Amino acid sequence: MFCLSILKDTVAIHPSNFGAPPEDALIAEINKKYANRVLHEVGLCICVFDIAEAGEGKVRYGDGFLWYKVVFRLVVFRPFTSEVIVAKVKSSDEDGIRLTVGFFDDLYIPVAYLPQPSAFDPNERAHFWLPDSALTTTTELLDTPVAERMYIDQGEVIRVRVESDEFCDDEPGPPKVTEGVQMKHEPKRPPYVVCCSIAEQGLGPVAWWNGSTQVEEGDEEMEQG
Amino acid sequence: MEVVNPRSALLSNYEVLSLLRELESDNLLRTKAALRIKKEEETANGAGSSLPLAGNPHLEASENLRTIEVEAIGYLSADYLPITAQSEDGITKLVRGLAPYNLTKAEKLQIVNLAPTLPVELYVIVEELEERFGDRIDEILEHVQASLTSGPKESTLTNGINGQTSYTAVTEASVVVQEDDTWDEDADAIYDEEIFDDTGAGNGVEGDLEMDED
Structure with missing residues:
Protein backbone atom coordinates (compact mmCIF):
# COMPACT_ATOMS: atom_id res chain seq x y z
CA MET A 1 0.00 0.00 0.00
CA PHE A 2 2.69 2.40 0.97
CA CYS A 3 5.96 3.18 -0.69
CA LEU A 4 8.80 5.66 -0.49
CA SER A 5 9.20 8.33 -3.15
CA ILE A 6 12.29 10.44 -3.58
CA LEU A 7 11.58 14.08 -4.35
CA LYS A 8 13.64 17.19 -4.86
CA ASP A 9 12.36 20.63 -3.96
CA THR A 10 13.42 24.09 -2.85
CA VAL A 11 12.10 24.87 0.61
CA ALA A 12 11.87 28.27 2.26
CA ILE A 13 12.24 28.62 6.03
CA HIS A 14 10.64 31.63 7.66
CA PRO A 15 12.92 33.67 9.93
CA SER A 16 10.70 32.92 12.93
CA ASN A 17 11.82 29.30 12.64
CA PHE A 18 15.54 30.02 12.51
CA GLY A 19 15.81 29.06 16.18
CA ALA A 20 14.82 25.47 15.49
CA PRO A 21 17.27 22.88 14.20
CA PRO A 22 17.32 23.26 10.39
CA GLU A 23 16.38 19.61 9.87
CA ASP A 24 13.24 19.90 12.00
CA ALA A 25 12.27 23.15 10.35
CA LEU A 26 12.69 21.62 6.89
CA ILE A 27 10.66 18.55 7.75
CA ALA A 28 7.89 20.70 9.20
CA GLU A 29 7.87 22.85 6.08
CA ILE A 30 7.83 19.88 3.68
CA ASN A 31 5.07 18.21 5.66
CA LYS A 32 3.06 21.41 5.48
CA LYS A 33 3.35 21.41 1.71
CA TYR A 34 2.94 17.72 0.88
CA ALA A 35 1.01 15.92 3.63
CA ASN A 36 -2.44 14.76 2.55
CA ARG A 37 -1.86 15.88 -1.05
CA VAL A 38 -2.09 13.85 -4.22
CA LEU A 39 0.94 14.18 -6.45
CA HIS A 40 0.34 13.37 -10.08
CA GLU A 41 1.61 9.91 -11.00
CA VAL A 42 3.12 9.55 -7.52
CA GLY A 43 0.21 8.99 -5.15
CA LEU A 44 -1.24 10.38 -1.93
CA CYS A 45 1.54 11.79 0.23
CA ILE A 46 1.40 10.90 3.91
CA CYS A 47 4.46 12.48 5.50
CA VAL A 48 8.23 12.92 5.29
CA PHE A 49 10.22 9.76 5.90
CA ASP A 50 13.63 11.39 6.04
CA ILE A 51 15.82 14.00 4.40
CA ALA A 52 18.44 12.57 2.05
CA GLU A 53 20.31 15.75 1.16
CA ALA A 54 20.01 19.42 2.00
CA GLY A 55 22.11 22.26 0.64
CA GLU A 56 23.23 25.41 2.40
CA GLY A 57 20.38 27.78 3.20
CA LYS A 58 20.57 30.86 1.00
CA VAL A 59 18.99 34.27 1.41
CA ARG A 60 17.54 35.82 -1.72
CA TYR A 61 17.01 39.44 -2.45
CA GLY A 62 13.58 40.58 -1.35
CA ASP A 63 12.71 38.40 1.58
CA GLY A 64 14.32 37.13 4.75
CA PHE A 65 13.68 33.46 4.11
CA LEU A 66 16.40 30.87 4.00
CA TRP A 67 16.04 28.83 0.82
CA TYR A 68 17.24 25.23 0.96
CA LYS A 69 17.58 22.79 -1.91
CA VAL A 70 16.43 19.51 -0.40
CA VAL A 71 16.22 15.90 -1.56
CA PHE A 72 13.88 13.96 0.68
CA ARG A 73 11.90 10.75 0.92
CA LEU A 74 8.14 10.78 1.35
CA VAL A 75 5.81 8.05 2.55
CA VAL A 76 3.23 7.75 -0.21
CA PHE A 77 0.00 5.80 -0.41
CA ARG A 78 -0.05 4.04 -3.75
CA PRO A 79 -1.16 0.43 -3.81
CA PHE A 80 0.36 -1.43 -6.74
CA THR A 81 -1.70 -3.25 -9.35
CA SER A 82 -2.85 -6.70 -8.19
CA GLU A 83 -2.19 -5.84 -4.54
CA VAL A 84 -4.78 -7.12 -2.08
CA ILE A 85 -5.95 -4.59 0.48
CA VAL A 86 -8.63 -4.48 3.16
CA ALA A 87 -11.08 -1.58 3.11
CA LYS A 88 -14.52 -0.61 4.36
CA VAL A 89 -17.61 -0.06 2.23
CA LYS A 90 -18.43 3.64 2.24
CA SER A 91 -21.48 3.62 -0.01
CA SER A 92 -23.12 1.73 -2.86
CA ASP A 93 -25.04 2.81 -5.94
CA GLU A 94 -26.09 1.43 -9.31
CA ASP A 95 -22.62 1.95 -10.77
CA GLY A 96 -20.71 0.12 -8.10
CA ILE A 97 -19.32 0.30 -4.60
CA ARG A 98 -17.23 3.04 -3.05
CA LEU A 99 -14.66 2.04 -0.45
CA THR A 100 -12.68 3.88 2.18
CA VAL A 101 -9.46 3.23 4.06
CA GLY A 102 -9.98 6.11 6.47
CA PHE A 103 -7.44 8.54 5.07
CA PHE A 104 -8.40 7.91 1.44
CA ASP A 105 -11.82 7.15 0.01
CA ASP A 106 -11.63 7.23 -3.75
CA LEU A 107 -11.49 3.47 -4.13
CA TYR A 108 -14.23 2.11 -6.37
CA ILE A 109 -15.47 -1.30 -7.42
CA PRO A 110 -17.31 -0.96 -10.74
CA VAL A 111 -20.22 -3.33 -11.39
CA ALA A 112 -18.12 -5.34 -13.84
CA TYR A 113 -15.74 -6.32 -11.04
CA LEU A 114 -18.44 -7.69 -8.73
CA PRO A 115 -18.82 -11.46 -8.39
CA GLN A 116 -21.36 -12.79 -10.90
CA PRO A 117 -24.30 -13.07 -10.78
CA SER A 118 -24.97 -10.00 -8.70
CA ALA A 119 -27.44 -7.14 -8.69
CA PHE A 120 -28.14 -3.84 -6.97
CA ASP A 121 -31.05 -3.86 -4.55
CA PRO A 122 -32.49 -0.30 -4.53
CA ASN A 123 -34.45 -0.93 -1.32
CA GLU A 124 -31.39 -1.92 0.66
CA ARG A 125 -29.10 0.43 -1.29
CA ALA A 126 -26.61 -2.42 -1.50
CA HIS A 127 -25.29 -4.92 -4.00
CA PHE A 128 -25.81 -8.59 -3.40
CA TRP A 129 -24.33 -11.77 -4.79
CA LEU A 130 -26.20 -14.99 -5.42
CA PRO A 131 -23.67 -17.77 -5.20
CA ASP A 132 -24.24 -20.84 -7.42
CA SER A 133 -27.12 -19.32 -9.32
CA ALA A 134 -27.84 -19.63 -13.04
CA LEU A 135 -29.86 -16.42 -13.14
CA THR A 136 -28.39 -13.52 -15.03
CA THR A 137 -30.81 -10.62 -15.48
CA THR A 138 -31.34 -8.06 -12.76
CA THR A 139 -35.12 -8.55 -12.63
CA GLU A 140 -34.74 -12.29 -12.17
CA LEU A 141 -32.17 -11.73 -9.44
CA LEU A 142 -34.40 -9.26 -7.61
CA ASP A 143 -37.18 -11.86 -7.52
CA THR A 144 -35.11 -14.30 -5.48
CA PRO A 145 -35.82 -14.82 -1.77
CA VAL A 146 -33.92 -12.29 0.33
CA ALA A 147 -32.50 -14.96 2.64
CA GLU A 148 -30.39 -16.47 -0.17
CA ARG A 149 -28.70 -13.21 -1.09
CA MET A 150 -25.25 -12.31 0.09
CA TYR A 151 -25.38 -8.56 0.68
CA ILE A 152 -22.42 -6.22 0.66
CA ASP A 153 -23.61 -3.74 3.25
CA GLN A 154 -22.32 -0.31 4.11
CA GLY A 155 -19.52 -0.36 6.67
CA GLU A 156 -18.61 -3.95 5.91
CA VAL A 157 -14.93 -4.86 5.90
CA ILE A 158 -14.03 -6.08 2.47
CA ARG A 159 -10.94 -7.58 0.84
CA VAL A 160 -10.26 -6.25 -2.65
CA ARG A 161 -7.67 -6.53 -5.39
CA VAL A 162 -6.38 -3.33 -6.95
CA GLU A 163 -6.93 -3.47 -10.70
CA SER A 164 -5.79 -0.05 -11.85
CA ASP A 165 -5.35 3.51 -10.73
CA GLU A 166 -5.85 6.80 -12.47
CA PHE A 167 -4.72 10.37 -11.88
CA CYS A 168 -6.75 13.35 -13.07
CA ASP A 169 -5.20 16.75 -13.22
CA ASP A 170 -8.05 19.14 -13.91
CA GLU A 171 -6.96 22.63 -14.75
CA PRO A 172 -8.94 25.28 -12.91
CA GLY A 173 -11.14 27.03 -15.45
CA PRO A 174 -11.42 30.77 -16.05
CA PRO A 175 -12.62 32.80 -13.06
CA LYS A 176 -16.39 32.75 -12.71
CA VAL A 177 -18.65 35.69 -12.04
CA THR A 178 -19.67 35.57 -8.41
CA GLU A 179 -21.77 38.69 -7.96
CA GLY A 180 -25.45 38.29 -8.70
CA VAL A 181 -24.95 35.04 -10.52
CA GLN A 182 -25.45 31.76 -8.77
CA MET A 183 -22.23 29.80 -8.67
CA LYS A 184 -22.70 26.45 -10.27
CA HIS A 185 -20.60 23.74 -8.71
CA GLU A 186 -19.45 21.32 -11.32
CA PRO A 187 -18.80 17.84 -10.07
CA LYS A 188 -15.06 17.69 -9.72
CA ARG A 189 -13.19 14.57 -10.59
CA PRO A 190 -11.12 13.25 -7.72
CA PRO A 191 -7.39 13.64 -8.42
CA TYR A 192 -6.57 10.03 -7.69
CA VAL A 193 -8.90 7.07 -8.19
CA VAL A 194 -8.14 3.44 -7.46
CA CYS A 195 -10.20 0.80 -9.24
CA CYS A 196 -10.65 -2.47 -7.36
CA SER A 197 -12.17 -5.88 -7.97
CA ILE A 198 -13.88 -8.51 -5.84
CA ALA A 199 -14.74 -10.89 -8.71
CA GLU A 200 -12.56 -13.71 -7.46
CA GLN A 201 -12.55 -16.51 -4.93
CA GLY A 202 -11.47 -15.20 -1.54
CA LEU A 203 -12.27 -11.55 -2.29
CA GLY A 204 -15.26 -9.63 -1.00
CA PRO A 205 -16.49 -9.16 2.55
CA VAL A 206 -14.03 -10.77 4.95
CA ALA A 207 -16.92 -12.42 6.78
CA TRP A 208 -17.85 -14.44 3.66
CA TRP A 209 -14.63 -16.37 3.82
CA ASN A 210 -14.17 -16.74 7.54
CA GLY A 211 -17.29 -18.88 7.65
CA SER A 212 -18.21 -17.67 11.11
CA THR A 213 -20.30 -14.54 10.79
CA GLN A 214 -22.53 -15.69 7.95
CA VAL A 215 -25.14 -17.10 10.29
CA GLU A 216 -25.60 -13.74 11.95
CA GLU A 217 -26.10 -12.02 8.64
CA GLY A 218 -28.77 -14.50 7.68
CA ASP A 219 -30.61 -13.80 10.91
CA GLU A 220 -30.57 -10.09 10.30
CA GLU A 221 -32.07 -10.45 6.89
CA MET A 222 -34.76 -12.78 8.17
CA GLU A 223 -35.81 -10.15 10.66
CA GLN A 224 -35.97 -7.46 8.02
CA GLY A 225 -37.94 -9.63 5.63
CA MET B 1 9.51 20.28 -7.31
CA GLU B 2 10.94 17.31 -9.11
CA VAL B 3 10.19 13.65 -8.68
CA VAL B 4 13.46 11.73 -8.60
CA ASN B 5 11.94 8.30 -8.07
CA PRO B 6 8.22 7.81 -7.53
CA ARG B 7 8.67 4.36 -5.99
CA SER B 8 12.12 3.77 -4.56
CA ALA B 9 11.07 1.24 -1.95
CA LEU B 10 7.97 -0.45 -0.59
CA LEU B 11 6.89 0.01 3.02
CA SER B 12 4.92 -2.37 5.13
CA ASN B 13 1.89 -1.17 7.03
CA TYR B 14 3.70 -1.85 10.29
CA GLU B 15 6.55 0.49 9.38
CA VAL B 16 4.15 3.25 8.40
CA LEU B 17 2.18 2.89 11.61
CA SER B 18 5.27 3.05 13.81
CA LEU B 19 6.51 6.10 11.89
CA LEU B 20 3.17 7.85 12.35
CA ARG B 21 3.01 6.96 16.04
CA GLU B 22 6.50 8.36 16.51
CA LEU B 23 5.47 11.53 14.72
CA GLU B 24 2.43 11.90 16.93
CA SER B 25 4.30 11.47 20.19
CA ASP B 26 7.00 13.86 18.93
CA ASN B 27 4.37 16.40 18.17
CA LEU B 28 2.80 15.93 21.57
CA LEU B 29 6.13 16.50 23.29
CA ARG B 30 6.69 19.65 21.27
CA THR B 31 3.26 20.98 22.11
CA LYS B 32 3.89 20.31 25.78
CA ALA B 33 7.28 22.02 25.64
CA ALA B 34 5.79 25.02 23.88
CA LEU B 35 3.07 25.19 26.49
CA ARG B 36 5.61 25.13 29.28
CA ILE B 37 7.70 27.86 27.68
CA LYS B 38 4.63 29.99 27.19
CA LYS B 39 3.70 29.55 30.82
CA GLU B 40 7.18 30.41 32.00
CA GLU B 41 7.09 33.52 29.88
CA GLU B 42 3.79 34.51 31.38
CA THR B 43 4.95 34.11 34.94
CA ALA B 44 8.19 35.91 34.13
CA ASN B 45 6.26 38.83 32.70
CA GLY B 46 4.03 38.85 35.73
CA ALA B 47 7.06 39.18 37.98
CA GLY B 48 7.99 42.38 36.22
CA SER B 49 10.54 41.36 33.63
CA SER B 50 9.40 42.08 30.12
CA LEU B 51 12.17 40.01 28.57
CA PRO B 52 10.70 37.21 26.48
CA LEU B 53 12.45 33.91 26.91
CA ALA B 54 14.56 33.03 23.96
CA GLY B 55 13.86 29.44 23.06
CA ASN B 56 13.42 27.30 20.05
CA PRO B 57 10.27 28.30 18.25
CA HIS B 58 7.33 25.99 18.20
CA LEU B 59 7.15 24.20 14.85
CA GLU B 60 3.47 23.62 14.50
CA ALA B 61 2.27 20.53 12.69
CA SER B 62 0.06 21.63 9.82
CA GLU B 63 -3.62 20.81 9.69
CA ASN B 64 -3.14 18.46 6.72
CA LEU B 65 -0.50 16.46 8.51
CA ARG B 66 -2.62 16.12 11.63
CA THR B 67 -5.61 14.98 9.57
CA ILE B 68 -3.83 12.30 7.62
CA GLU B 69 -1.86 11.20 10.66
CA VAL B 70 -4.95 10.61 12.77
CA GLU B 71 -6.91 8.96 9.95
CA ALA B 72 -4.07 6.71 8.86
CA ILE B 73 -3.36 5.59 12.43
CA GLY B 74 -7.07 4.94 12.81
CA TYR B 75 -7.14 2.70 9.74
CA LEU B 76 -3.88 0.90 10.39
CA SER B 77 -4.70 0.03 13.99
CA ALA B 78 -8.26 -1.09 13.21
CA ASP B 79 -9.18 -4.52 14.51
CA TYR B 80 -9.60 -6.01 11.00
CA LEU B 81 -5.93 -5.52 10.25
CA PRO B 82 -3.40 -7.74 12.03
CA ILE B 83 -1.06 -4.93 13.06
CA THR B 84 -2.05 -4.91 16.72
CA ALA B 85 -0.87 -8.51 17.01
CA GLN B 86 2.38 -7.88 15.12
CA LEU B 148 1.56 -13.05 15.59
CA THR B 149 1.29 -12.57 19.29
CA SER B 150 -1.72 -14.38 20.64
CA GLY B 151 -3.55 -11.51 22.27
CA PRO B 152 -3.66 -8.01 20.85
CA LYS B 153 -1.87 -5.50 23.03
CA GLU B 154 -4.42 -3.52 25.00
CA SER B 155 -2.39 -0.36 25.16
CA THR B 156 -2.12 0.06 21.40
CA LEU B 157 -5.42 -1.49 20.48
CA THR B 158 -7.66 1.09 18.94
CA ASN B 159 -10.87 0.38 17.23
CA GLY B 160 -11.42 2.31 14.04
CA ILE B 161 -12.24 5.97 14.18
CA ASN B 162 -14.03 5.78 17.51
CA GLY B 163 -11.02 4.17 19.08
CA GLN B 164 -8.86 6.87 17.63
CA THR B 165 -10.79 9.66 19.24
CA SER B 166 -10.59 7.94 22.57
CA TYR B 167 -6.86 7.48 22.03
CA THR B 168 -6.30 11.19 21.48
CA ALA B 169 -8.60 11.92 24.38
CA VAL B 170 -6.41 9.79 26.58
CA THR B 171 -3.25 11.58 25.49
CA GLU B 172 -4.87 14.93 26.07
CA ALA B 173 -5.93 13.80 29.48
CA SER B 174 -2.37 12.86 30.29
CA VAL B 175 -1.27 16.38 29.39
CA VAL B 176 -3.85 17.79 31.73
CA VAL B 177 -2.76 15.48 34.49
CA GLN B 178 0.82 16.54 34.08
CA GLU B 179 -0.15 20.14 34.36
CA ASP B 180 -2.00 19.39 37.53
CA ASP B 181 1.14 17.88 38.94
CA THR B 182 3.06 21.08 38.45
CA TRP B 183 0.24 22.98 40.05
CA ASP B 184 0.45 20.88 43.14
CA GLU B 185 4.12 21.45 43.74
CA ASP B 186 3.67 24.90 45.22
CA ALA B 187 0.04 25.31 44.59
CA ASP B 188 -1.00 28.47 46.38
CA ALA B 189 1.88 30.69 45.42
CA ILE B 190 1.54 30.17 41.70
CA TYR B 191 -2.19 30.20 41.82
CA ASP B 192 -2.32 33.67 43.37
CA GLU B 193 0.20 34.98 40.93
CA GLU B 194 -1.80 33.63 38.02
CA ILE B 195 -4.91 35.36 39.24
CA PHE B 196 -3.21 38.73 39.39
CA ASP B 197 -1.67 38.20 35.99
CA ASP B 198 -5.03 37.55 34.50
CA THR B 199 -6.31 40.64 32.76
CA GLY B 200 -9.71 39.18 31.93
CA ALA B 201 -12.95 40.18 33.58
CA GLY B 202 -13.28 36.72 35.08
CA ASN B 203 -10.37 37.51 37.34
CA GLY B 204 -12.31 39.32 40.04
CA VAL B 205 -15.20 36.88 39.88
CA GLU B 206 -12.92 33.97 40.45
CA GLY B 207 -11.46 35.70 43.50
CA ASP B 208 -14.91 36.42 44.88
CA LEU B 209 -15.96 32.86 44.48
CA GLU B 210 -12.99 31.72 46.40
CA MET B 211 -13.79 34.13 49.19
CA ASP B 212 -17.29 32.73 49.37
CA GLU B 213 -15.96 29.26 49.69
CA ASP B 214 -13.81 30.31 52.59
Missing part, protein backbone atom coordinates in the same frame (compact mmCIF):
# COMPACT_ATOMS: atom_id res chain seq x y z
CA SER B 87 5.78 -6.96 16.44
CA GLU B 88 9.07 -5.98 14.86
CA ASP B 89 10.75 -9.22 15.89
CA GLY B 90 7.81 -11.28 14.69
CA ILE B 91 7.90 -9.68 11.25
CA THR B 92 11.67 -10.13 10.94
CA LYS B 93 11.29 -13.78 11.84
CA LEU B 94 8.41 -14.19 9.41
CA VAL B 95 10.38 -12.71 6.50
CA ARG B 96 13.33 -14.99 7.29
CA GLY B 97 11.01 -17.97 7.49
CA LEU B 98 9.52 -17.11 4.11
CA ALA B 99 12.91 -16.77 2.41
CA PRO B 100 13.20 -20.41 1.19
CA TYR B 101 9.80 -20.36 -0.54
CA ASN B 102 10.73 -18.26 -3.58
CA LEU B 103 7.93 -15.80 -3.05
CA THR B 104 8.15 -12.50 -4.91
CA LYS B 105 8.80 -9.31 -3.01
CA ALA B 106 5.21 -8.15 -3.49
CA GLU B 107 3.81 -11.43 -2.21
CA LYS B 108 5.97 -11.30 0.89
CA LEU B 109 4.94 -7.71 1.54
CA GLN B 110 1.28 -8.65 1.33
CA ILE B 111 1.77 -11.63 3.62
CA VAL B 112 3.35 -9.30 6.17
CA ASN B 113 0.61 -6.68 5.73
CA LEU B 114 -2.38 -9.01 5.84
CA ALA B 115 -0.99 -11.92 7.89
CA PRO B 116 -3.20 -14.58 6.27
CA THR B 117 -4.11 -17.38 8.63
CA LEU B 118 -6.59 -19.18 6.38
CA PRO B 119 -5.66 -20.95 3.12
CA VAL B 120 -8.27 -18.95 1.21
CA GLU B 121 -6.55 -15.71 2.22
CA LEU B 122 -3.23 -16.99 0.96
CA TYR B 123 -4.78 -18.08 -2.35
CA VAL B 124 -5.71 -14.47 -3.05
CA ILE B 125 -2.23 -13.13 -2.31
CA VAL B 126 -0.04 -15.74 -3.97
CA GLU B 127 -0.54 -16.54 -7.63
CA GLU B 128 -0.89 -20.20 -8.57
CA LEU B 129 -0.44 -21.20 -4.97
CA GLU B 130 -1.36 -24.82 -5.52
CA GLU B 131 1.07 -25.49 -8.39
CA ARG B 132 3.92 -23.65 -6.74
CA PHE B 133 3.64 -24.89 -3.19
CA GLY B 134 1.21 -27.80 -3.05
CA ASP B 135 1.33 -29.19 0.45
CA ARG B 136 3.70 -26.55 1.80
CA ILE B 137 0.81 -24.10 2.10
CA ASP B 138 0.23 -25.10 5.71
CA GLU B 139 3.90 -24.49 6.50
CA ILE B 140 3.60 -20.91 5.27
CA LEU B 141 0.46 -20.39 7.31
CA GLU B 142 2.24 -21.74 10.37
CA HIS B 143 5.05 -19.24 9.88
CA VAL B 144 2.47 -16.44 9.77
CA GLN B 145 0.67 -17.73 12.85
CA ALA B 146 3.96 -17.95 14.75
CA SER B 147 4.76 -14.31 13.97
